[in-house]
Amino acid sequence: MHIRDLLPRHRPTFSFEFFPxxxxxxxxxxxxxxxxxxxxxxxxxxxxxxxxxxxxxxxHELVLRLKTETSLDPIPHLTCVCHSEKEIESILVDYxxxxxxxxxxxxxxxxxxxxxxxxxxxxxxxAADLVRFIRGFNEAGRHSGGRGFGIGVAGFPEGHPATxxxxxxxxxxxxxxxAGADYICxxxxxxxxxxxxxxxxxxxxxIEVPIIAGIMPVTTEKGMLRMAELAAGARYPAxxxxxxxxxxxxxxxVARVGVHYATEQCARLLDEEVDGIHFYTLNQSRAxxxxxxxxxxxxxxxxxxxxxxxxxxx
Numbered sequence: 001m002h003i004r005d006l007l008p009r010h011r012p013t014f015s016f017e018f019f020p021x022x023x024x025x026x027x028x029x030x031x032x033x034x035x036x037x038x039x040x041x042x043x044x045x046x047x048x049x050x051x052x053x054x055x056x057x058x059x060h061e062l063v064l065r066l067k068t069e070t071s072l073d074p075i076p077h078l079t080c081v082c083h084s085e086k087e088i089e090s091i092l093v094d095y096x097x098x099x100x101x102x103x104x105x106x107x108x109x110x111x112x113x114x115x116x117x118x119x120x121x122x123x124x125x126x127a128a129d130l131v132r133f134i135r136g137f138n139e140a141g142r143h144s145g146g147r148g149f150g151i152g153v154a155g156f157p158e159g160h161p162a163t164x165x166x167x168x169x170x171x172x173x174x175x176x177x178x179a180g181a182d183y184i185c186x187x188x189x190x191x192x193x194x195x196x197x198x199x200x201x202x203x204x205x206x207i208e209v210p211i212i213a214g215i216m217p218v219t220t221e222k223g224m225l226r227m228a229e230l231a232a233g234a235r236y237p238a239x240x241x242x243x244x245x246x247x248x249x250x251x252x253x254v255a256r257v258g259v260h261y262a263t264e265q266c267a268r269l270l271d272e273e274v275d276g277i278h279f280y281t282l283n284q285s286r287a288x289x290x291x292x293x294x295x296x297x298x299x300x301x302x303x304x305x306x307x308x309x310x311x312x313x314x
Contacts, residue, residue: 040292078103
């Protein structure tokens with residue numbers, strides 16, 4: 001379903017992110033996770049794309065399998081790095097042919113094994129350029145879906161590490177939206193004040209598209225440390241760190257604390273009438289299922305809440 005149809009119909013949306021497996025065993029584990037999450041009937045699921053297109057084929061295979069073997073609606077990530085216009089066009093044609101309706105357009109990071117990679121040679125220096133190209137693909141009528149691809153872009157409530165000037169950062173985000181983005185999905189964050197302030201600043205900048213909040217429950221201390229390195233220097237509030245320290249290294253206790261904290265985040269975001277919540281699952285189902293249960297969410301309750309809010313707005 002095109003994102004412009006999906007978002008009003010499902011508001012607030014609930015969605016999950018997966019990354020493509022790199023082995024048969026990992027693929028089996030992932031589809032066990034998907035079997036456990038599919039009954040929750042998320043609005044959509046996204047599929048990540050490796051730096052420099054390193055997992056291009058794996059991403060495409062997972063998207064195709066989700067389309068043909070599940071009821072889930074996949075939104076593949078697509079990045080600028082290391083790609084020519086011809087390559088991006090070929091990927092878009094392939095996705096259009098299998099009925100993919102939406103793309104998440106990202107700038108992307110250079111491949112880790114190419115530390116001296118010169119991005120000036122890329123056909124798409126910035127995500128806004130990729131958004132503009134996809135919009136042109138749509139306008140040329142090359143997607144059989146009528147509207148073409150819906151387009152999402154990334155937002156950074158805690159700030160983009162490559163743009164310390166927060167005013168300039170908002171200009172860059174608006175450029176992506178003005179180029180044709182239909183919605184924003186944020187990087188993970190652990191303090192709702194960061195997200196709510198980011199949302200307010202977007203509105204002040206004239207950015208009116210829906211903004212979906214990215215949530216990643218802490219499930220292990222090791223995973224928390226890794227996310228601090230990978231996720232734009234994710235900021236962990238003292239309240240969360242104290243709770244984890246009290247666990248004394250007990251892995252089960254850490255997981256319980258992480259799920260409880262993320263559940264509180266989600267509940268407060270729903271009270272603030274967030275457009276949607278996107279769970280970074282790390283290809284695991286337990287934390288997301290427990291959050292759903294604690295919030296009283298499920299296919300029926302989520303639909304009822306959406307209908308109730310629509311009726312109140314009317």
